Amino acid sequence: GRESAAGGEAAGTVRLYFPDAGSAALAQRDWKVGTPESLVPPSTRFASLSRDRPAATDRALIMVCPKASEVDSLKVVLRDVEEELNIPVIFINPELVNMGVTGFGAAGRMLREQLIDTLVNTYYLRTLEWGAVTRAYPRAFTVHQTDAAAEGGYRIVKTTERLLNSEQLDELFDELFSAGGAAGGAGASGGNGFFKSLGAFIDGFSKI
Numbered sequence: 001g002r003e004s005a006a007g008g009e010a011a012g013t014v015r016l017y018f019p020d021a022g023s024a025a026l027a028q029r030d031w032k033v034g035t036p037e038s039l040v041p042p043s044t045r046f047a048s049l050s051r052d053r054p055a056a057t058d059r060a061l062i063m064v065c066p067k068a069s070e071v072d073s074l075k076v077v078l079r080d081v082e083e084e085l086n087i088p089v090i091f092i093n094p095e096l097v098n099m100g101v102t103g104f105g106a107a108g109r110m111l112r113e114q115l116i117d118t119l120v121n122t123y124y125l126r127t128l129e130w131g132a133v134t135r136a137y138p139r140a141f142t143v144h145q146t147d148a149a150a151e152g153g154y155r156i157v158k159t160t161e162r163l164l165n166s167e168q169l170d171e172l173f174d175e176l177f178s179a180g181g182a183a184g185g186a187g188a189s190g191g192n193g194f195f196k197s198l199g200a201f202i203d204g205f206s207k208i
Helices: 021-030 068-085 106-114 166-177 182-187 190-206
Strands: 013-018 044-048 058-064 089-092 123-127 131-136 141-146 154-160
Touching: 013 021, 021 044, 058 068, 131 154, 141 166, 154 166
Parallel strands: 013 044, 013 058, 058 089
Antiparallel strands: 123 131, 131 141, 141 154
């Protein structure tokens, strides 16, 4: 149900939305909510996408790992934000397109046009077999290739203002390695070397 400022909510709350009530309850337990050791401030509220609506006191909403199966509930919450609250909505690791749920036909296109394409990627990290794609807003997206000779095990091979889709990344891969042997040079350090360099890369990215 919808809460109001008179319903006991402290002024200036941040609402965390989880896919279901069980996930929200687990997060509250793991983050020790309601104890002196709580990992989140008292102004944090936990909610389920399938059940809870935003409150008048909310100053921001954070969607934690929303999936394609929650799209309808998500749209209801976003409609409340647009019509009544006008507050920031932050998505963490959304997976809103799924072949078995939304598909890639008309429903999938509509979802991308109405929601996904309107989102701004602030922090982005996608690992590839041969590298990674990153972004730290307001900087551009950067595509990195594994390179044992480069500092940290990666080198930047492309910078772009728009996120490349899988097909565009495949084309870039073909361009990079069409000369032959380049792929072997980038990954020749073996599995352990790759994961070691990937760990260093993620550690560095987290400090941006």
